[in-house]
Amino acid sequence: xxxxxxxxxxxxxxxxxxxxxxxxxxxxxxxxxxxxxxxxxxxxxxxxxxxxxxxxxxxxxxxxxxxxxxxxxxxxxxxxxxxxxxxxxxxxxxxxxxxxxxxxxxxxxxxxxxxxxxxxxxxxxxxxxxxxxxxxxxxxxxxxxxxxxxxxxxxxxxxxxxxxxxxxxxxxxxxxxxxxxxxxxxxxxxxxxxxxxxxxxxxxxxxxxxxxxxxxxxxxxxxxxxxxxxxxxxxxxxxxxxxxxxxxxxxxxxxxxxxxxxxxxxxxxxxxxxxxxxxxxxxxxxxxxxxxxxxxxxxxxxxxxxxxxxxxxxxxxxxxxxxxxxxxxxxxxxxxxxxxxxxxxxxxxxxxxxxxxxxxxxxxxxxxxxx
Amino acid sequence: xxxxxxxxxxxxxxxxxxxxxxxxxxxxxxxxxxxxxxxxxxxxxxxxxxxxxxxxxxxxxxxxxxxxxxxxxxxxxxxxxxxxxxxxxxxxxxxxxxxxxxxxxxxxxxxxxxxxxxxxxxxxxxxxxxxxxxxxxxxxxxxxxxxxxxxxxxxxxxxxxxxxxxxxxxxxxxxxxxxxxxxxxxxxxxxxxxxxxxxxxxxxxxxxxxxxxxxxxxxxxxxxxxxxxxxxxxxxxxxxxxxxxxxxxxxxxxxxxxxxxxxxxxxxxxxxxxxxxxxxxxxxxxxxxxxxxxxxxxxxxx
Numbered sequence: 001x002x003x004x005x006x007x008x009x010x011x012x013x014x015x016x017x018x019x020x021x022x023x024x025x026x027x028x029x030x031x032x033x034x035x036x037x038x039x040x041x042x043x044x045x046x047x048x049x050x051x052x053x054x055x056x057x058x059x060x061x062x063x064x065x066x067x068x069x070x071x072x073x074x075x076x077x078x079x080x081x082x083x084x085x086x087x088x089x090x091x092x093x094x095x096x097x098x099x100x101x102x103x104x105x106x107x108x109x110x111x112x113x114x115x116x117x118x119x120x121x122x123x124x125x126x127x128x129x130x131x132x133x134x135x136x137x138x139x140x141x142x143x144x145x146x147x148x149x150x151x152x153x154x155x156x157x158x159x160x161x162x163x164x165x166x167x168x169x170x171x172x173x174x175x176x177x178x179x180x181x182x183x184x185x186x187x188x189x190x191x192x193x194x195x196x197x198x199x200x201x202x203x204x205x206x207x208x209x210x211x212x213x214x215x216x217x218x219x220x221x222x223x224x225x226x227x228x229x230x231x232x233x234x235x236x237x238x239x240x241x242x243x244x245x246x247x248x249x250x251x252x253x254x255x256x257x258x259x260x261x262x263x264x265x266x267x268x269x270x271x272x273x274x275x276x277x278x279x280x281x282x283x284x285x286x287x288x289x290x291x292x293x294x295x296x297x298x299x300x301x302x303x304x305x306x307x308x309x310x311x312x313x314x315x316x317x318x319x320x321x322x323x324x325x326x327x328x329x330x331x332x333x334x335x336x337x338x339x340x341x342x343x344x345x346x347x348x349x350x351x352x353x354x355x356x357x358x359x360x361x362x363x364x365x366x367x368x369x370x371x
Numbered sequence: 372x373x374x375x376x377x378x379x380x381x382x383x384x385x386x387x388x389x390x391x392x393x394x395x396x397x398x399x400x401x402x403x404x405x406x407x408x409x410x411x412x413x414x415x416x417x418x419x420x421x422x423x424x425x426x427x428x429x430x431x432x433x434x435x436x437x438x439x440x441x442x443x444x445x446x447x448x449x450x451x452x453x454x455x456x457x458x459x460x461x462x463x464x465x466x467x468x469x470x471x472x473x474x475x476x477x478x479x480x481x482x483x484x485x486x487x488x489x490x491x492x493x494x495x496x497x498x499x500x501x502x503x504x505x506x507x508x509x510x511x512x513x514x515x516x517x518x519x520x521x522x523x524x525x526x527x528x529x530x531x532x533x534x535x536x537x538x539x540x541x542x543x544x545x546x547x548x549x550x551x552x553x554x555x556x557x558x559x560x561x562x563x564x565x566x567x568x569x570x571x572x573x574x575x576x577x578x579x580x581x582x583x584x585x586x587x588x589x590x591x592x593x594x595x596x597x598x599x600x601x602x603x604x605x606x607x608x609x610x611x612x613x614x615x616x617x618x619x620x621x622x623x624x625x626x627x628x629x630x631x632x633x634x635x636x637x638x639x640x641x642x643x644x645x646x647x648x649x650x651x652x653x654x655x656x657x658x659x660x661x662x663x664x665x666x667x668x669x670x671x672x673x
Binding site for chain 1: 399425426427429431444453454481483484632633634635668
């Protein structure tokens, strides 16, 4: 992998895979590295890695200042997310609704290595679909509100998405995304969420529920290869790498359980890509060819296309000279993400609407009409 | 080497190609723009800034023309930091204000290794004087007057404090005068170098004052704060300089900080130490001669 990588990708990947090596970086390398890690939201992560190794005093002071600034921000955002979680739990304490913490906050609760220094911009939780109205109504009563969104977006969320429009608390302004499943309801993947709730676990030092290790890995893979457009999503792949490495190391039966669960939930394809790219980019220690035991695998044709498109999308563009090829790869993956998320009869009107918005921004129109 | 030692053609080509790299106090900024009007405004105003060589630039900003499909004949500009646009586009005659505002935003959002007060800071007799205030209280105007009357400019906008050492760091940037202040300063300080007046910005008409050369040359010299003065300009008001209790100064400082909450305990301790070691005042003024005399007296008395 590293052989064919553009220089700026190698600079970034080397810093992430082998943080101690950055003490050798020259001034121009540092300047570029800081811009790249910011773009993929990993400034705080790199700072945490360097701080843990006591290396922040051994690098150029300007770089260290930026990294420290990023780490302070990350720690504050984590504190806010944990407090918000505490507030949500308190608001829902009289209801028997089970709530599962997802994504970043869950990685922090599971003490995964990639959680340290991670930026928490919002908080993701999941509740059963049948309790969604009740939870939403309760939170709205207790100080949260919806952001102003257009009627179109409102309908998009309610009818087609795996989450409802975000809620924010009127004083704290932390955003909460409430999910009822882990993939959009319109996608070809249908997940029986009962299994996710049944097997959720509570880490020893907390009162919150998180997905069990195999489901956490699957959710990460689904999010990356099913829900997202992959552009600049290197952080999510790093999350996947971190969770595979930790869980695989803790439990010798992890890999067998992971494959069985993926087969049970019909999530073979995203997991296949997740394992492949995590190993390709971060050299994740995945035994043998476990992904070949998946029932559902992408075709050889899809695999080879993805092999060319995914890395240039995940890694950031060069800030001064973005490659045309990488832009094309990102555009194609953008189309792919919509293609697998929605059937064609929904997708075409949706993309048409998005094009219309690019020309006539909805909010500006509303404002001008209001004047 | 400083900007004025660079021929104007070279200055324009730096801006339009690899980027102009200048030292703004503790930060290095790389600026790129192909807009000739902006380049010609920047050349005299940035004349005294040092060019950055062999150092990391923390901020990479760009001002680009933007073409609007909806209004094809109007001319707009976009501000980008690291290729991303943090706010919407503006009419292109506001490019300089947009650039300065954008750099301030970048400093405010990305800097947490320092405590950031929303405050003008000037230095006299080896002590820094903080002038924290809400927008509209005349802090830039007062700061402009002081730095042309013997005070050294740290900043009209940012009090940058190293929370461990307790030192304030100069970041002498252009000072944007607003509306009536422009005429007031032109009358009071004919020697001040002002940029073009920029009309219809979000804050009305703006004109930028170039910081005194000495303030930029000495931007590496930090100082401990000795005085905290909360100023307010009130038309025709007699001068009033009253001591302020530490507790009140604490609250005013903490609520006038960009990242007080972000730094948590660190900022609580730093502000506590600051109000305990400084003399704190509330100032009401209308007349420059009187206010400068009063502040001179204050800063002479050490």
